[in-house]
Structure formats: C-alpha cells, structure tokens
Amino acid sequence: MLVTQQEQLRADVTALVDKLGPGRSSLIPILQSVKSHYHGVDADAMQIVADLLDIHPVEVYSVATFYAFLDPAPQGEFVVRLCRTISCELAGKDAVARALEGELGIGFGETSADGRFSLDWAACMGMCDQGPALLVNDKVYTRVTPDTVREIAAECRAAKSGHTAERKEGYLV
Amino acid sequence: MSIETQGNALTFATIDGDAGLRAALALSRADIIDTVTDSGMKGRGGAGFPTGMKWNFCGSEKGERKYIICNADEGEPGTFKDRVILTEFADLVFAGMAIAGRAIGAREGIVYLRGEYTYLRSHLNDVIKKRRAAGLLGKDVGGVKGFDFDIIVALGAGAYICGEETALIESLEGFRGEPRNRPPFPVVAGYRYAPTVVNNVETLASAACIFAKGVDWFKSFGTDRSTGFKLFSISGDCAKPGVYEFPFGIKVADLLKEVGGEDAKAVQIGGASGTCVPRDQFARQMAFEDIPTGGSVMVFGPQRDMLDVAENFLEFFVDESCGQCTPCRLGNVKMLEAAHQLKEGTCSAEYVAQLRSLSGTMQVASKCGLGQTSSNAFMSILEHFGDEIMSRPAQAESARTTA
Numbered sequence: 001m002l003v004t005q006q007e008q009l010r011a012d013v014t015a016l017v018d019k020l021g022p023g024r025s026s027l028i029p030i031l032q033s034v035k036s037h038y039h040g041v042d043a044d045a046m047q048i049v050a051d052l053l054d055i056h057p058v059e060v061y062s063v064a065t066f067y068a069f070l071d072p073a074p075q076g077e078f079v080v081r082l083c084r085t086i087s088c089e090l091a092g093k094d095a096v097a098r099a100l101e102g103e104l105g106i107g108f109g110e111t112s113a114d115g116r117f118s119l120d121w122a123a124c125m126g127m128c129d130q131g132p133a134l135l136v137n138d139k140v141y142t143r144v145t146p147d148t149v150r151e152i153a154a155e156c157r158a159a160k161s162g163h164t165a166e167r168k169e170g171y172l173v
Numbered sequence: 174m175s176i177e178t179q180g181n182a183l184t185f186a187t188i189d190g191d192a193g194l195r196a197a198l199a200l201s202r203a204d205i206i207d208t209v210t211d212s213g214m215k216g217r218g219g220a221g222f223p224t225g226m227k228w229n230f231c232g233s234e235k236g237e238r239k240y241i242i243c244n245a246d247e248g249e250p251g252t253f254k255d256r257v258i259l260t261e262f263a264d265l266v267f268a269g270m271a272i273a274g275r276a277i278g279a280r281e282g283i284v285y286l287r288g289e290y291t292y293l294r295s296h297l298n299d300v301i302k303k304r305r306a307a308g309l310l311g312k313d314v315g316g317v318k319g320f321d322f323d324i325i326v327a328l329g330a331g332a333y334i335c336g337e338e339t340a341l342i343e344s345l346e347g348f349r350g351e352p353r354n355r356p357p358f359p360v361v362a363g364y365r366y367a368p369t370v371v372n373n374v375e376t377l378a379s380a381a382c383i384f385a386k387g388v389d390w391f392k393s394f395g396t397d398r399s400t401g402f403k404l405f406s407i408s409g410d411c412a413k414p415g416v417y418e419f420p421f422g423i424k425v426a427d428l429l430k431e432v433g434g435e436d437a438k439a440v441q442i443g444g445a446s447g448t449c450v451p452r453d454q455f456a457r458q459m460a461f462e463d464i465p466t467g468g469s470v471m472v473f474g475p476q477r478d479m480l481d482v483a484e485n486f487l488e489f490f491v492d493e494s495c496g497q498c499t500p501c502r503l504g505n506v507k508m509l510e511a512a513h514q515l516k517e518g519t520c521s522a523e524y525v526a527q528l529r530s531l532s533g534t535m536q537v538a539s540k541c542g543l544g545q546t547s548s549n550a551f552m553s554i555l556e557h558f559g560d561e562i563m564s565r566p567a568q569a570e571s572a573r574t575t576a
Contacts, residue, residue: 066495070331122331129178140292
C-alpha cells in the first residue's frame with residue numbers, strides 16, 4: 001500500500017474511533033465501515049485499527065475472519081450474495097446461480113478481474129416467502145429470475161461505484 | 174427493491190403500543206413483571222423461556238447499569254416475521270423495550286439488527302428519532318420523572334450464531350460471536366457483564382400488546398401452556414407464502430389449509446434447527462407443549478427429495494458453527510458427509526445407527542443451541558423418510574449440484 005493510501009486509511013479509522021469511542025465494542029462498526037469503503041480489510045488496516053483500539057492485530061484478524069460480512073479478503077465494489085437456504089432453493093436458486101455466474105463471468109467465491117464484482121453465497125436472508133433472494137451490498141432483491149439477474153448486473157455496471165449511496169446517507173450512524 | 178409480504182391480518186396492526194407503554198408506566202416495577210408473568214407469555218424466538226421469569230430474574234439483580242437487548246438477528250432459515258414486525262410495527266417493539274426497561278431498571282436498549290437487514294436501519298433510526306421527539310424515549314419517558322430510557326441500533330455482520338443470546342452479547346462487545354459458558358446467565362451478567370435481558374423482536378412487541386389490551390385478552394388466545402397469538406413465517410411449496418398470525422395450538426393441517434399447502438409431504442417446523450413433521454403427523458399442534466417453534470414453517474411438496482433438504486440444512490450448519498465445541502464443529506461435517514454418502518448409495522444402515530449416537534453426543538456436549546439442535550432435522554428426516562432415502566438410486570458425486 002502506498003504511504004499516501006496508508007495515511008488516508010489511518011485518517012479514516014481515526015475519524016471513526018473519534019466518533020465511536022476507543023472501546024472494544026467499536027471494533028465491529030469500524031471494520032464494517034473499512035470493509036465497505038475499501039472493499040477489504042488488509043494487514044495495514046488491521047494494524048491501524050489495532051493500534052487505535054489498543055488491542056493486538058491478531059484480535060482484529062480473528063474478529064474480521066469470523067463474520068461473513070467482514071471477510072478481510074479483497075472483494076469487488078459490488079458484492080453479490082445469493083441466498084442458498086432451502087426456501088430459495090425450492091424457488092429456483094440454481095437457475096439464478098447459473099445466470100449470475102454467466103452474467104458476471106465469475107464463480108461463487110470469486111472476484112472479477114476488474115474489481116467490480118464479487119459473487120458469494122449467503123445464508124438465509126429472511127426473504128424466504130419471496131425467493132430466490134439476493135443481496136448486492138446492502139440492497140435486497142427478491143423473486144430474482146435469470147432475466148432480472150441481467151437487469152441487476154446492468155444496473156450495477158451503470159452505477160459509478162458500489163458505495164455511492166452509502167456514503168451519501170452516511171454509512172455510520 | 175420490492176419486499177412485500179402477504180399473509181393474514183395481524184393483531185399488531187390494531188394495537189396502540191404507546192397506550193400499552195402508558196398503562197405499564199402507571200404500574201410499579203413489580204406489577205409490570207407480575208403482569209407479564211400472569212400473561213404466561215413465553216419467548217417468541219423459539220426457545221420458549223417464560224418472559225416474566227426472565228424479567229423478574231434481571232429485575233431482582235442489583236446493579237447501576239442494566240440493558241435491554243432486542244434480538245433482531247433473525248437468522249433461522251425460514252424465519253422472516255421479525256423483518257415484517259420491524260418494518261411495519263417498530264413502534265410496538267420500541268414500546269415493549271421501554272416497558273421492559275422500566276420493569277428491570279434499565280436505561281439503555283440495544284437493537285441488534287442482523288447485517289442482512291442493514292436496509293432497515295435508517296427506518297428504525299427514524300422511528301427512534303420520532304419517539305424521542307414525542308417524549309417516548311430519552312429523558313423522563315412518558316412523563317415519568319427519573320425514568321430515562323433510550324435505544325440504539327447495532328448492526329450484525331453476517332453470523333447465524335449471533336442469534337444465540339450470549340454470542341450476540343459477545344458480538345456487541347466487539348468479539349467473535351462465540352457463545353459464553355452459562356451460568357452466569359445474561360440476566361445476571363450479560364452485556365458488559367451487567368444484568369441484561371435479551372428478548373426476541375416479537376416478544377417485545379407482544380409485551381406492549383399485553384399492556385395495551387390486558388392479560389385476559391392475551392390469554393384468550395392460544396392454549397393453557399402456550400398463551401397468546403404467534404406470527405408464523407411460511408415459505409416453500411404453498412400457494413400463499415407469507416407472515417401469518419395464528420393462536421398457539423393450531424394444527425399443522427389447519428395451518429397448511431390456510432396457506433394453500435394441503436398436498437405437502439412434510440413440513441419443517443422451527444427452521445433448520447427445528448424438526449421435520451411428516452404428513453401422518455399433521456394433526457399435531459404448534460405449541461410449546463407439542464411442537465415448539467419460533468414460527469418458521471417450510472412446506473415441502475410431494476415431489477421434493479427430503480435428502481436434499483437435509484443436505485441443505487447441514488451445509489448451513491457446517492458453515493455457521495462457530496467452532497468452539499468439537500461435537501458441533503466436527504459433528505456437523507460428519508453429518509454432511511453422511512448425507513453425501515446416502516446420495517451416493519454408500520452409507521450402511523449400521524453407519525446410520527452410529528450417526529444417531531453422534532447426534533446424541535452433539536446434543537449433550539455442545540455448549541449452545543446450535544450444536545444441540547443442528548442434527549435434529551437430519552435425524553427426523555432419516556426417521557420419517559428412511560425407507561425412501563435408503564432405497565433411492567445411487568447418485569454419482571459429479572451429478573450433485575454444488576452449493
């Protein structure tokens with residue numbers, strides 16, 4: 001990571017710590033924000049968060065790797081998560097999965113070479129009555145069909161960045 | 174984003190939660206707890222612990238700081254009623270939290286909202302803001318001098334296990350969501366080791382209803398041992414999936430008729446950690462004394478392969494086990510392997526018997542509900558559909574869909 005990027009990251013995390021307080025319970029909200037804006041939580045970010053919260057970086061790593069939405073691995077701007085639980089499966093999840101793989105050109109667990117999309121599975125998202133359901137970042141799509149997959153992908157490609165909406169609303173409370 | 178849930182008319186829509194809050198604030202703390210105890214309400218999350226008892230334990234603890242946590246980490250597969258409650262009746266939930274706060278002496282309430290429901294956060298914060306402006310949160314709630322109570326919304330990060338109350342507390346504190354040893358129970362030492370009540374979203378909304386309409390009204394629904402009405406999340410092979418309200422004690426067959434799923438071969442009640450009820454048991458009741466449930470009902474039509482269902486649940490548990498307890502961490506993997514072997518036709522009846530014994534080990538030797546219940550669905554599917562499963566043609570490994 002470039003020194004300037006590192007400085008930016010440190011400034012961002014410092015601002016978050018100022019806002020949320022230096023206590024341990026700030027760790028998850030901080031990681032959520034870092035993950036959302038930087039699409040991953042790399043070693044530098046973990047070290048910076050650890051320094052500012054006065055905990056060991058291993059603690060940060062252990063928390064980040066525990067939660068599905070905090071996965072430290074670099075992911076695309078648009079993280080597409082398809083629910084794989086039984087109700088969505090009964091509703092036709094497999095066809096949607098194939099359409100997603102085809103449309104985005106990546107398999108589940110992969111990120112596109114241009115860094116735009118990541119594709120992953122999600123556990124039950126509570127949309128069982130209107131499956132198949134998927135999440136694109138925070139946004140929920142229900143009753144998805146192979147046709148709507150193409151629309152969703154086009155919508156994302158047309159958007160400037162996956163997180164414009166969140167930044168506008170203020171990702172943190 | 175079009176998230177419209179159908180179902181039948183919900184009682185929640187007819188209740189003024191703030192009338193309930195005002196009625197509760199007119200009572201002494203002990204009377205609030207007694208009212209909830211008298212109502213016989215049991216926790217709506219699925220475990221069915223008596224709510225009044227929980228509030229009483231926490232209320233009788235000494236401590237400057239106490240917490241009310243609303244468990245909105247609705248992760249159980251097939252459950253989505255809390256999503257609907259939070260979307261449409263958030264006021265009722267927050268009124269219930271304030272009542273609980275008054276009862277136990279807490280000043281702070283936390284809604285632990287699952288990461289998948291991030292889109293609901295701004296809505297909940299708006300409702301909280303409005304309630305603060307109306308004097309229903311903040312300083313001197315409802316005009317009661319000295320009763321300060323406020324609510325914040327915390328966001329989960331995609332972990333099913335955080336629906337377990339002690340794992341939820343660990344997560345709120347900024348740790349991995351690994352369940353704690355009990356005792357001490359959260360009512361004694363919960364969030365930040367202060368006495369804490371963790372209640373399901375629906376439990377809190379129902380508490381507000383009890384105060385708005387009275388104990389007798391509440392007890393007029395349901396059975397003697399399972400009082401009140403319950404929201405059911407119904408999905409799968411039925412004509413009208415959605416959120417339905419029924420009194421406790423409703424028969425499975427009656428429920429299926431209501432949602433257009435009469436031809437079901439089996440229903441999974443209570444989500445992935447619940448139990449599979451085959452057609453010949455559809456006369457059973459949904460109530461804590463017969464089939465306990467958090468309200469999840471997944472309907473499986475006659476064409477469904479129940480082994481696929483078991484495999485799907487086990488994949489879920491292998492993924493979601495926090496890994497602390499060996500029987501759960503490894504047991505679920507063994508169970509999933511066995512489901513694959515059954516598909517390939519390489520699983521002996523003797524091995525199935527060994528799996529039963531493993532399931533028993535997981536039940537007694539896992540710390541939390543996940544490991545204690547994760548093999549239930551597979552075991553009940555094997556029990557009821559064993560012949561169908563053991564006699565199915567072998568399926569090559571490559572033919573299985575990978576998910």
